[in-house]
Amino acid sequence: MAVAMRIDTDTCSRCDLCAAICPNGAIDQVEGQFPGRNPARASLCEQCGQCMAVCPSESIFVGDLTYQRDFIPFDRPRDAVDYSAFYRLAVSRRAVRRFEDRPVPQELLEKVIAAVALAPMGFPPHKTAVIALTNRTAIAEMLPHIVKFYANMVAGMKNPLIRPIIRRSAGPENMDTLENHLMPKLTQLLPAMKASGPDEITRGAPAMLLFHAQRASANHTQDGIIALAYGLLAAHSLGLGATASGMVPPAVNATPALRTMLHVPADHEVVSGMILGYPRYRYQRGIRRELAGVTWV
Numbered sequence: 033m034a035v036a037m038r039i040d041t042d043t044c045s046r047c048d049l050c051a052a053i054c055p056n057g058a059i060d061q062v063e064g065q066f067p068g069r070n071p072a073r074a075s076l077c078e079q080c081g082q083c084m085a086v087c088p089s090e091s092i093f094v095g096d097l098t099y100q101r102d103f104i105p106f107d108r109p110r111d112a113v114d115y116s117a118f119y120r121l122a123v124s125r126r127a128v129r130r131f132e133d134r135p136v137p138q139e140l141l142e143k144v145i146a147a148v149a150l151a152p153m154g155f156p157p158h159k160t161a162v163i164a165l166t167n168r169t170a171i172a173e174m175l176p177h178i179v180k181f182y183a184n185m186v187a188g189m190k191n192p193l194i195r196p197i198i199r200r201s202a203g204p205e206n207m208d209t210l211e212n213h214l215m216p217k218l219t220q221l222l223p224a225m226k227a228s229g230p231d232e233i234t235r236g237a238p239a240m241l242l243f244h245a246q247r248a249s250a251n252h253t254q255d256g257i258i259a260l261a262y263g264l265l266a267a268h269s270l271g272l273g274a275t276a277s278g279m280v281p282p283a284v285n286a287t288p289a290l291r292t293m294l295h296v297p298a299d300h301e302v303v304s305g306m307i308l309g310y311p312r313y314r315y316q317r318g319i320r321r322e323l324a325g326v327t328w329v
């Protein structure tokens with residue numbers, strides 16, 4: 033169904049920026065007239081809010097979006113952050129796996145979550161939801177379940193009858209991770225993990241964020257990974273340290289006790305997660321890294 037659109041004709045200057053910016057051509061630009069719905073493409077409006085964000089006089093209204101509730105003013109749209117500030121943020125961020133033994137105040141976690149909510153998604157609204165674990169006790173309770181999940185995984189990978197089943201359900205990308213990253217690591221670390229040795233999974237972190245979404249929802253995997261990237265950068269900007277946790281989501285998804293403990297809805301899967309806390313050590317320098325390739329065309 034087409035999303036309703038209204039123009040305040042008292043204030044609209046007919047600059048037509050709303051029509052020009054609409055990613056779906058759902059707004060008509062007719063010389064000398066006020067902008068209106070393009071009837072042929074009205075149903076393509078996703079309420080992304082770009083028309084309202086660009087309007088200099090707050091004259092266009094789409095769906096149930098309001099300027100007061102749904103938009104955030106900023107002063108200098110062109111140079112809100114310059115490249116050197118972004119580069120400094122990116123170069124000084126590292127995976128932090130050693131934490132101070134103190135909790136992260138909830139207001140900082142709320143700030144991380146507020147930044148994550150600004151992440152792009154396949155199309156609005158967000159499908160990504162977050163589970164915020166704010167204390168070490170809750171995270172520690174997850175550990176035995178996660179270790180059991182990986183112990184079973186290692187046993188399955190070593191079993192010639194079960195390994196092909198894992199291969200089929202994991203797919204080539206996850207199988208590569210399993211064979212070339214997790215198996216060598218887990219084979220070595222599992223005995224100590226089972227004996228409640230050092231926590232090599234959640235690293236003693238005092239907080240964790242898990243991003244989840246309905247299993248069947250569009251784009252949710254990519255959305256969840258981008259949410260994670262925003263979360264990692266936001267945490268760093270707040271003086272927190274964080275690391276993506278690739279090991280926790282599969283264990284949560286496959287373990288009923290963890291799903292119950294974390295209130296993961298039955299039709300949802302956890303896509304990505306991060307541990308976070310105050311870094312015990314401060315890095316003195318960034319690391320030079322290059323992509324696997326750069327092709328200029």
Ligand SMILES: Cc1cc2nc3c(=O)[nH]c(=O)nc-3n(C[C@H](O)[C@H](O)[C@H](O)COP(=O)(O)O)c2cc1C
Pocket residue numbers: 125126127128129275276277278279280
């Ligand atoms: C998708 C993803 C999953 C990851 N999973 C883990 C993990 O389970 N445990 C861990 O210690 N680090 C994990 N990391 C962190 C990476 O190992 C780390 O980002 C990488 O070594 C580069 O180091 P840097 O972030 O310090 O630059 C993960 C990173 C990503 C992007």
